[in-house]
Amino acid sequence: DGGITQSPKYLFRKEGQNVTLSCEQNLNHDAMYWYRQDPGQGLRLIYYSQIVNDFQKGDIAEGYSVSREKKESFPLTVTSAQKNPTAFYLCASSTWTGSYEQYFGPGTRLTVT
């Protein structure tokens, strides 16, 4: 999980509440990513960011929002508009282009009831 922290590890919320997941990296990477993982579906890209104050929607951005005010931080907000928010959320970072791999955080398991 080197260099990327996500908090909290487990999060419980009531339906209708917004919730923010934290992601911090100290790898000096320009790019950061948020993925959602559901059983049998692999990783699906929610949002990604190349530089500070810029981010792009991924494949499943509806019901989510992000910010990138600092290079080290890329928080994800799961809004009440997300129809099925219960999932395992993974944050990752990498160099923006090139042959470099992504580094992943330990993940946050969100349960909404």
Next chain:
Amino acid sequence: AQSVAQPEDQVNVAEGNPLTVKCTYSVSGNPYLFWYVQYPNRGLQFLLKYITGDNLVKGSYGFEAEFNKSQTSFHLKKPSALVSDSALYFCAVREETGNQFYFGTGTSLTVIP
């Protein structure tokens, strides 16, 4: 469109036997190929990557992978499986000039004692 296929959801192998986890990919340019491993409720850990050069790449924990351009495959291999290798394995691809990673749906490997 870029994509990755892992045709087997589940692979079972006896301890001590060789293992193979299959991956095929589709990209429009030269691919950068990656393998990751995930243990339960954890983030993804990088195993190895192919960028250029020798088609057989070696990675962490005794794993290796063979790049086959004509078959657009990048199968993960290990000569002798350990029970501790039991985990979820993901193949990923990134274009040489691209900025996104594309993941397969994962293969669950079980090594039977």
